[in-house]
Amino acid sequence: MLVHDAYHRGQIVAALRANGHPAPDVETFWESWRS
Numbered sequence: 001m002l003v004h005d006a007y008h009r010g011q012i013v014a015a016l017r018a019n020g021h022p023a024p025d026v027e028t029f030w031e032s033w034r035s
Helices: 002-018 026-034
Strands: none
């Protein structure tokens, strides 16, 4: 499940970058995994 979640997060970042949007802050984007 951890790999599946990372895969989709990667898709989100790639889609944002491909459409000219900045990627989200890394600390904010991955914070939910640290809890």
